[in-house]
Structure formats: C-alpha cells, structure tokens
Amino acid sequence: MDEQALIPDSQQGDLNAFNRLVLAYQDLAFNIAYRMLGDEARAEECTQEAFFSAYRHLGSYRGGSFKAWVLRMVTNACYDELRRRKRRPVIPLEPLNDTDEEIESPAWLASSDPSPEEVVHLKELDTAIDHCLSTLLPDFRSVVILVDVQNMEYEEVSSILKSPLGTIKSRLARARQKMRDCLQGFEELLPSEYRHEQEGK
Amino acid sequence: MMTTRVKNEILLTISTYLDDRLSGKEKEEFEAHLSSDRETREMLESLRAVKLALSQAPRRTAPRNFTLTQEIARKIKRNAGVMPVFRFVSATAAVTAMLLFAFSYLFNPITAAAPMAKSAQENGIRRSAFEVNGQPVIITWADPYSSIGGMGGGGGGDVDAKSAESFSLESLAPAESAPVAEAAPAALPPELQAESPVLDAELPSITGSGPILGVAPSSADEESWDPSSSEKLPFIQMLDPWKIAGLAFLTVAILCGMGAILAGKKK
Numbered sequence: 363m364d365e366q367a368l369i370p371d372s373q374q375g376d377l378n379a380f381n382r383l384v385l386a387y388q389d390l391a392f393n394i395a396y397r398m399l400g401d402e403a404r405a406e407e408c409t410q411e412a413f414f415s416a417y418r419h420l421g422s423y424r425g426g427s428f429k430a431w432v433l434r435m436v437t438n439a440c441y442d443e444l445r446r447r448k449r450r451p452v453i454p455l456e457p458l459n460d461t462d463e464e465i466e467s468p469a470w471l472a473s474s475d476p477s478p479e480e481v482v483h484l485k486e487l488d489t490a491i492d493h494c495l496s497t498l499l500p501d502f503r504s505v506v507i508l509v510d511v512q513n514m515e516y517e518e519v520s521s522i523l524k525s526p527l528g529t530i531k532s533r534l535a536r537a538r539q540k541m542r543d544c545l546q547g548f549e550e551l552l553p554s555e556y557r558h559e560q561e562g563k
Numbered sequence: 564m565m566t567t568r569v570k571n572e573i574l575l576t577i578s579t580y581l582d583d584r585l586s587g588k589e590k591e592e593f594e595a596h597l598s599s600d601r602e603t604r605e606m607l608e609s610l611r612a613v614k615l616a617l618s619q620a621p622r623r624t625a626p627r628n629f630t631l632t633q634e635i636a637r638k639i640k641r642n643a644g645v646m647p648v649f650r651f652v653s654a655t656a657a658v659t660a661m662l663l664f665a666f667s668y669l670f671n672p673i674t675a676a677a678p679m680a681k682s683a684q685e686n687g688i689r690r691s692a693f694e695v696n697g698q699p700v701i702i703t704w705a706d707p708y709s710s711i712g713g714m715g716g717g718g719g720g721d722v723d724a725k726s727a728e729s730f731s732l733e734s735l736a737p738a739e740s741a742p743v744a745e746a747a748p749a750a751l752p753p754e755l756q757a758e759s760p761v762l763d764a765e766l767p768s769i770t771g772s773g774p775i776l777g778v779a780p781s782s783a784d785e786e787s788w789d790p791s792s793s794e795k796l797p798f799i800q801m802l803d804p805w806k807i808a809g810l811a812f813l814t815v816a817i818l819c820g821m822g823a824i825l826a827g828k829k830k
Contacts, residue, residue, distance in 0.1 A: 406625075410629050487619070488621050531579055536571075545613060
C-alpha cells in the first residue's frame with residue numbers, strides 16, 4: 363500500500379483510496395479503542411466514529427504521520443465516550459450465580475480491587491489486563507496502551523496524544539506502577555519471570 | 564527515608580531504562596545505582612514483568628470492516644459543509660450579543676445616571692455634616708405657638724420630663740414664618756433656654772414617643788409620590804433597544820450552536 367499516494371487521492375474525494383487507508387488501520391484502531399473502553403460494542407462504535415471524523419477532516423490533514431493523525435481521532439473518540447460514560451454511568455445488572463439466580467448485594471462490583479470471587483472469574487490474562495487498565499485514568503491508560511500494548515515509540519505516542527515527551531514518560535512510569543500494583547492480584551496469570559521475582563522476595 | 568519526589572524520579576528513570584531511552588551517561592549511573600540498591604532492582608524487575616505481560620496481551624481483529632459507503636460519505640461531507648457555517652454564525656452572533664450588552668450597559672440612561680446617583684449620595688453625606696451630636700437639624704415651617712406640627716409618630720416609650728422640656732424649647736424658637744434651622748437641644752444657647760419656661764407652660768403636655776419632624780401632612784387633593792412606582796414599569800419598557808438586539812443575537816448564537824452540535828453528531 364502506497365500510503366503517501368492514497369492520502370492526496372482521498373483528499374481529492376477518492377473514496378476507494380480512503381477505504382484502503384481504513385483497511386490498513388482498522389485493526390490497530392479497534393484494538394486501541396477496545397483496550398481504552400474494555401467493551402467490544404463501544405470500541406466498534408468509537409472506531410467507526412473515528413473513521414467518520416477522519417473522512418470529515420481530511421482537508422485539515424497537513425502531512426506528517428497519517429497513522430498518528432488517524433489514531434488521534436480514535437483516542438479522542440474514546441475520551442468522548444469515557445466522558446459520556448462518566449456523565450451517565452451505566453448501572454450493571456445484578457450478576458447471576460451458577461443457578462442463574464441474582465446474587466444479592468454484589469458489593470464487590472463497586473470495588474476496584476479484585477475480590478477472591480472476581481479473581482476466580484478473571485482466568486485469563488487478557489481479562490486481568492482489561493480490569494487493571496480500567497482502574498487507570500484515561501490519560502494514563504492511553505499512554506500505557508500505546509507504548510506497552512501496541513509497542514509504539516514515545517515520539518509517536520507524543521504525536522498521537524499531542525502531549526510533550528516528558529509528560530508521556532512520567533505518565534507511562536506511573537501507569538506501569540499502578541498496573542504492577544493491580545496485576546499482583548493476578549500473579550498466577552502473569553509471565554513466569556514475574557512469578558519467580560515475587561517468589562524470590 | 565525517600566521523599567515522594569525522589570521516589571517518582573527513580574520510578575521515571577526505571578521506566579525509561581526499561582524502554583532503553585536513557586542517555587549513555589544516565590544509563591551508566593543508573594546501572595551503578597542498580598547494583599547497590601536492592602529495592603530499585605526489585606522495582607525494575609516487577610515493571611519489566613508488567614511491560615512483558617502487556618505486550619503479550621492478545622490482539623483482536625476488527626469485528627467488521629469500517630470502510631465507508633458512497634451514501635455515508637455523501638452524508639458526512641454534507642454535514643461537514645453545514646457544520647462550519649453553523650459554527651461561524653454561532654460564534655459571530657455570540658460576539659455581537661456580548662458587544663450589544665456592553666453598549667447597553669454603557670449607554671443605558673439608568674446605568675449612565677450612576678454618577679448622578681453618586682453625587683446625590685455625596686450630598687447626603689454633606690447634609691449629615693449639619694447634624695449636631697447625631698441629632699438632625701430641626702426646621703420649623705409654621706407658627707410654632709399655634710400647635711405642635713409635624714407628623715410625629717413612631718414607637719417608643721413615654722417621653723420623660725427632661726426630653727419633654729427639650730422638645731418645648733425647640734418648638735418655641737423665634738416665631739417667624741420663614742424656616743429657621745436650629746440645632747438639636749444639646750446645642751441650644753443657655754440664654755434661650757432661660758426664656759423658655761414661660762412659653763413652656765402654655766403648651767399642652769406631650770406624652771408618647773418623641774416627635775419626628777418631617778413632611779407636612781398631605782391634603783387629599785395632592786398627588787402623592789410613590790417611590791416604588793418605577794418598579795411597576797412593564798418589563799418591555801425596561802429593555803432598551805441594545806438589550807433587545809443582544810437577546811436576539813444570543814438566541815441565534817444558541818440555536819446555531821445547537822445546530823452545529825447536531826450536525827456533528829449526524830452520521
């Protein structure tokens with residue numbers, strides 16, 4: 363794919379050229395949205411919204427990394443969704459037990475720390491990561507997702523989030539520390555290197 | 564005992580070291596520190612494990628294609644064309660409304676009269692300077708021997724003998740038709756006080772509260788002034804043209820702003 367050729371074509375109204383760019387970035391965009399929101403349906407909506415927004419603002423693209431430009435739309439869409447969610451918090455349904463009966467007073471839902479019951483349910487590392495990411499503030503979450511989950515460079519992340527390099531570094535350090543504290547509750551799911559380290563203490 | 568700031572700096576260095584983003588000198592210094600500090604080593608290893616765990620998190624493929632159809636693309640372009648117009652009109656109308664409100668404040672006859680009101684207030688302060696010992700100046704407009712004029716009243720206890728005498732002295736000041744300003748009882752010269760007992764005897768005694776001198780009783784045919792009458796102006800008369808225009812522009816700004824938001828939300 364010749365990205366540099368597709369961009370001007372898209373700006374001149376070539377929808378096929380734009381759609382080829384969409385196909386190139388949709389998986390990455392969806393993954394970031396999913397990690398930011400922890401919800402597949404919402405992530406799908408935000409990814410779609412981000413590509414709509416990219417198409418709408420193609421005229422304002424002034425060169426530089428197109429990937430960073432598109433991913434900025436994605437993170438902005440996610441921030442908007444998180445703000446909406448904060449304004450209108452969703453009340454979770456009463457969880458069901460093994461016999462499909464509602465569990466009364468599920469106080470553990472309110473806690474950000476994993477309770478023993480929660481740990482049992484969070485059998486996969488993926489779920490544990492989602493849980494711990496959800497405990498971070500959005501600004502910290504986006505940095506750790508882009509650097510550690512998506513393996514991006516500081517400079518690229520700085521360009522996507524429009525934040526100085528120093529801010530990216532400090533947010534990343536604090537986010538990693540928080541993630542460490544949270545993931546200690548899911549020790550058995552973590553890579554063996556981590557377990558050995560904990561056992562050696 | 565490490566301070567929070569030092570801890571944060573060490574954490575930042577560890578995190579940057581993990582990504583191999585320390586400069587040559589910084590890296591050497593940090594590695595030297597690592598060999599001597601167990602706590603920092605443990606922190607480094609635990610953050611390394613977190614980084615590893617996050618990098619191993621499974622990747623998802625998009626559940627569907629997010630490509631745009633011709634119809635959606637047309638809609639987006641149409642909305643994209645309308646939205647800037649709404650935004651521009653909204654912003655312009657808002658600025659115009661603010662300017663109109665500012666003009667309204669500057670040129671409104673009521674607000675512009677503020678300096679006159681201030682002057683009146685200063686006059687009031689000057690007038691109070693004539694008061695003696697906190698008592699107002701007493702002005703008699705009619706023959707004080709015929710009756711005790713004024714619109715006395717008000718609450719209070721009985722007037723004691725001393726205050727009644729004081730009152731008679733004030734009231735029986737030189738009988739002239741022209742207004743005479745007199746000082747409060749305490750400021751009366753002693754010779755005047757010496758002449759007063761003769762006159763005092765002819766006066767009816769006063770009981771009740773002390774009189775308050777003021778406006779003469781109004782006759783029925785006189786038109787009375789209602790100080791609150793200005794508040795009864797219809798609302799529309801209180802609005803000047805600047806304000807009405809400002810409100811109109813503000814309404815346009817709000818409506819266009821809402822239009823821009825709706826156009827932005829439409830897919």
